[in-house]
Amino acid sequence: MQRYVDKLISGYVALLTVAMVLPTVVVLIASLTPREYLAFPPGGLSFRWYGAVFESGVWMSALWVSIRIATLVTIAALLLGIPAALALRAAKSRISATLQAVFLSPLMIPSILIGLGLLRFFDEMHVRPSVATVAIGHTLLATPYVIRYVLAGLAGVDPALERAAGILGAGKWRTFSKVTFPLMRHGIVAGALFSFIISLDDVNIALFLSDIRVVPFSVKLMSHVEQNADPLGAAVASVLVLIALAVLFVCDRIAGIDWMFGIKGSRHE
Amino acid sequence: MTAGATDKAGISWLPGRQAGLALLLAPALVYYFVVLFLPQLEIATASLMAADGRFPVDTNFRRFVTDPFFLSILWRTVRLSVISTLLAVIVAYPIAIYLSQPWRRWRAVVAFAVITPIMISAVARSYGWVIILGPAGLLNQAITGLHLGTDPQHLLYTETGLVIALTHLHLPFMVLPITAALQQIDPSILRASRILGAGSMRTFWRVTLPLTLPGITAGATIVFCLNGSSFVTPALIGGARIPMMSFLIYQQGLDVRDWNFASAVAIVLLLSTSTIVIAHLIWSGRRQRRAAGAA
Numbered sequence: 061m062q063r064y065v066d067k068l069i070s071g072y073v074a075l076l077t078v079a080m081v082l083p084t085v086v087v088l089i090a091s092l093t094p095r096e097y098l099a100f101p102p103g104g105l106s107f108r109w110y111g112a113v114f115e116s117g118v119w120m121s122a123l124w125v126s127i128r129i130a131t132l133v134t135i136a137a138l139l140l141g142i143p144a145a146l147a148l149r150a151a152k153s154r155i156s157a158t159l160q161a162v163f164l165s166p167l168m169i170p171s172i173l174i175g176l177g178l179l180r181f182f183d184e185m186h187v188r189p190s191v192a193t194v195a196i197g198h199t200l201l202a203t204p205y206v207i208r209y210v211l212a213g214l215a216g217v218d219p220a221l222e223r224a225a226g227i228l229g230a231g232k233w234r235t236f237s238k239v240t241f242p243l244m245r246h247g248i249v250a251g252a253l254f255s256f257i258i259s260l261d262d263v264n265i266a267l268f269l270s271d272i273r274v275v276p277f278s279v280k281l282m283s284h285v286e287q288n289a290d291p292l293g294a295a296v297a298s299v300l301v302l303i304a305l306a307v308l309f310v311c312d313r314i315a316g317i318d319w320m321f322g323i324k325g326s327r328h329e
Numbered sequence: 330m331t332a333g334a335t336d337k338a339g340i341s342w343l344p345g346r347q348a349g350l351a352l353l354l355a356p357a358l359v360y361y362f363v364v365l366f367l368p369q370l371e372i373a374t375a376s377l378m379a380a381d382g383r384f385p386v387d388t389n390f391r392r393f394v395t396d397p398f399f400l401s402i403l404w405r406t407v408r409l410s411v412i413s414t415l416l417a418v419i420v421a422y423p424i425a426i427y428l429s430q431p432w433r434r435w436r437a438v439v440a441f442a443v444i445t446p447i448m449i450s451a452v453a454r455s456y457g458w459v460i461i462l463g464p465a466g467l468l469n470q471a472i473t474g475l476h477l478g479t480d481p482q483h484l485l486y487t488e489t490g491l492v493i494a495l496t497h498l499h500l501p502f503m504v505l506p507i508t509a510a511l512q513q514i515d516p517s518i519l520r521a522s523r524i525l526g527a528g529s530m531r532t533f534w535r536v537t538l539p540l541t542l543p544g545i546t547a548g549a550t551i552v553f554c555l556n557g558s559s560f561v562t563p564a565l566i567g568g569a570r571i572p573m574m575s576f577l578i579y580q581q582g583l584d585v586r587d588w589n590f591a592s593a594v595a596i597v598l599l600l601s602t603s604t605i606v607i608a609h610l611i612w613s614g615r616r617q618r619r620a621a622g623a624a
Contacts, residue, residue: 065529070433073423082461083454085457086467087457140360143352143356143357144353144354150346159354163357165361169369170575172560172575173599177368177372178364180375199360263452263560264561281453293456301449301453304445305445307448317440321501322509323440
């Protein structure tokens, strides 16, 4: 009986694993067609649509806008999130729990509300849409992840190590820079990479806070695929997918994907 | 780790404990206050405001609940979100079982396939579904190619297609908490159940499933909220033909520019998702207190 159940689960999981990656794989395959239209099988292998993206001034400037936004978001989220995480770790547990709920709250609110709220807010202050307005909105989505990952990274740090450094004669600042900081590096890197990707991929907030003069990459892709189903859209989407995969690879090398997503990995067992 | 042990941990280089904590928290708290709290407060006040700026309180909400079109959008949003959430529980559970069993050969591969979509652009993945579900898409090619049917199936711009895409989009958020819950189960409890004569099915229904219920409800809460508030996928798969709440907010906010009404729609959406969140918090709080009382 148990063996049949196990087999059944294996088969089911295999099927679903394929289904999970299917839409992404379909986009990647579609982007490689040499034809003028979406074709399956693609009927050859060509990078002409990637060439079309990278030679297009409009798409490249959208990509540049997004990279600038995501860089600003990463810096801002780290500057806000790391000190907050350090304070949350040191605060009394009850206060810390309440504040953690506050800091994670942007993830509980539909992001379209954050976009709508900031649209009005900037409009009333007569601030025009720009790279900065989008970055201000995205930072709200990224900071919770920085706080979460830095806290999770610090949870693995034994305070005894810090006390030991103090006893051995290290000054307070030296203890922080030589002991605490290196120990929380995983969390910082994971938080930073997550911030960058969240900003790069977001549409819901960017749609409200950008305009035709400042079009982020994902927003441009969204409006393109709303009107066309073509290999160019697939190539642009593939660029986003490939960037995400590269970031995931780095994350896995540094912090371990299993750790980042709260499940125990096989390597720790 | 006890609260006493974490005291001062890592921040002993700061002058004075209270002042130090306040100094570290201040930037983030100020940021949240200005960029999150004030604009959301403004949405709440605007939702009560008429176009002329006065406060008749009920104008926008009355308009929403008396218009069958708006109500149908709310109903569709709630209905599709619930269906997709239930579907996600059923689909996710076996994957979570697989991931929680360290001896599984393809565990790392499955984990990669399930987790990576979180980091991949929702536009890219939804576009994948557009290609698959479209009239000349892969699904129809497969159906006609395998002689399963001759009529092309039109799943793009249908609720069925949207439910499939939403379930796929948010599945990782269901798999992860259930996996974590399964990993927390002490294997000796399962052995005890077997030794006491329960078969594997009975052990699953009476022991494993109840123990993972917190994981399921946590996942269901997150997935329901994500479904209800998602914008990209409904816009690409459903378009204007099957509008959801987020689409209505976007349209009223950016196209019509009726910000007060858009705010009211946003509040309705927030109330429908937060009802589920609050119900979950109350339920899990009670459960924890019961567990503490029993121990």
